[in-house]
Amino acid sequence: MPLNDNQRQRYLRHLTLQEIGESGQEKLAQAKVLVVGAGGLGSPAAFYLAAAGIGSLGIMDGDTVELSNLQRQILHTTASLGEEKVNSAAERINSLDPDIRLSLYPFRLTEENAPELLAGFDFVLDATDNFESKFLIAKACHNAAKPYSHAGIRQFHGQMMTVHPGKTACYHCVFHEEGIPAASTPSGPIGALPGVIGSMQAIEAIKYILSIGTPLVNTLLTYDSLTTEFRKVPLSRDPRCPLCGVE
Numbered sequence: 001m002p003l004n005d006n007q008r009q010r011y012l013r014h015l016t017l018q019e020i021g022e023s024g025q026e027k028l029a030q031a032k033v034l035v036v037g038a039g040g041l042g043s044p045a046a047f048y049l050a051a052a053g054i055g056s057l058g059i060m061d062g063d064t065v066e067l068s069n070l071q072r073q074i075l076h077t078t079a080s081l082g083e084e085k086v087n088s089a090a091e092r093i094n095s096l097d098p099d100i101r102l103s104l105y106p107f108r109l110t111e112e113n114a115p116e117l118l119a120g121f122d123f124v125l126d127a128t129d130n131f132e133s134k135f136l137i138a139k140a141c142h143n144a145a146k147p148y149s150h151a152g153i154r155q156f157h158g159q160m161m162t163v164h165p166g167k168t169a170c171y172h173c174v175f176h177e178e179g180i181p182a183a184s185t186p187s188g189p190i191g192a193l194p195g196v197i198g199s200m201q202a203i204e205a206i207k208y209i210l211s212i213g214t215p216l217v218n219t220l221l222t223y224d225s226l227t228t229e230f231r232k233v234p235l236s237r238d239p240r241c242p243l244c245g246v247e
Contacts, residue, residue: 002026010097011053019212025053031209034058034121036109036137038085040194041151041201042127043075048202050093050100054209057093058121060105061085072191109133114140123205124148127198131175138163138171142243147208149201149216155188158197158223161216161235162204165244168217169235172243193225 003011003022007029014020020028033054035046038061050057065073065080065088073085080088086104093100105117114136118124124146126137134150141148142165150171151160163170200221207213220233239245 001029003029007053014053020210024210024212027209028053028206029055031123032056032058032121033123033125033205033209034060034118035125035127036060036133037125037127037129038073038075038089039063039069039127039129040072040153040189041129041198042125043073043089044195044198045125045127045201045205046089046093047075047096048199049205050096052202052206053097054100054205056101056103056121058103058105058117059086059089059093060107060109060117061089062106062108072189072194074195109136109140111136111140115144118144118146121146123208125201125205126150126171127201129153131177134171135175135177139243141165142170149204151197151201153189153193153197156190156193156225158189158193158225159220160197160200160204161220162208164215164217169237170241170244173238173241173245174220174235190225193223196223196225 003025011025014025015022031054033049035042038059046059063085065076065083065085067081069076075089075092084106086106090102090104118140124141126134126148128134145165147164149162204216207215218235220235222231237244
């Protein structure tokens with residue numbers, strides 16, 4: 001549907017961009033993006049997607065808000081302590097734009113629920129904080145042929161990549177389940193780090209929806225916040241990949 005007067009005012013700065021304009025903003029309004037994880041990465045990603053005018057936003061997280069989350073998880077506040085993260089996230093997003101259509105999933109993604117859940121979305125953001133979930137998301141998105149943005153953070157470092165299943169290098173091409181380190185005591189991250197990486201995940205989703213720019217495919221982007229260095233590591237599909245390999 002055409003933008004109304006309020007939407008034209010809200011998204012005025014987008015409308016001035018040749019790559020977006022009114023037709024692009026209408027595409028964003030029709031888009032459906034799932035953010036898996038409403039923590040450090042998911043907070044800025046979901047908030048900026050909502051601010052950008054993504055019409056339908058799915059938020060998935062099975063945890064509740066704890067005091068130690070507030071150092072980095074900007075969707076939540078002190079008043080949200082003990083609340084389900086998806087509900088806390090919804091309150092903040094609704095306060096930003098009550099017209100955003102939210103789908104809340106107060107549980108974790110599993111092999112059983114993934115096919116039905118992913119079917120309703122155009123793009124998926126992996127904003128989780130553990131390897132088990134990341135491998136599961138990669139497999140689920142591959143099986144559903146859904147493009148996704150992977151990201152991870154630790155201490156002062158972040159990384160991310162975008163995957164178009166069956167067309168580009170996937171998470172499994174780069175990381176191997178048999179090499180997953182044992183769970184350890186959390187180390188960081190510095191609070192502002194997920195703001196950098198999560199915001200970039202939101203941009204990757206927007207670029208995909210609008211078919212603009214160059215997606216971060218076949219590339220692992222790393223960021224060192226202590227030295228302010230970004231590095232692009234070229235990737236290629238692994239023919240022996242257990243997920244997308246052709247051998």
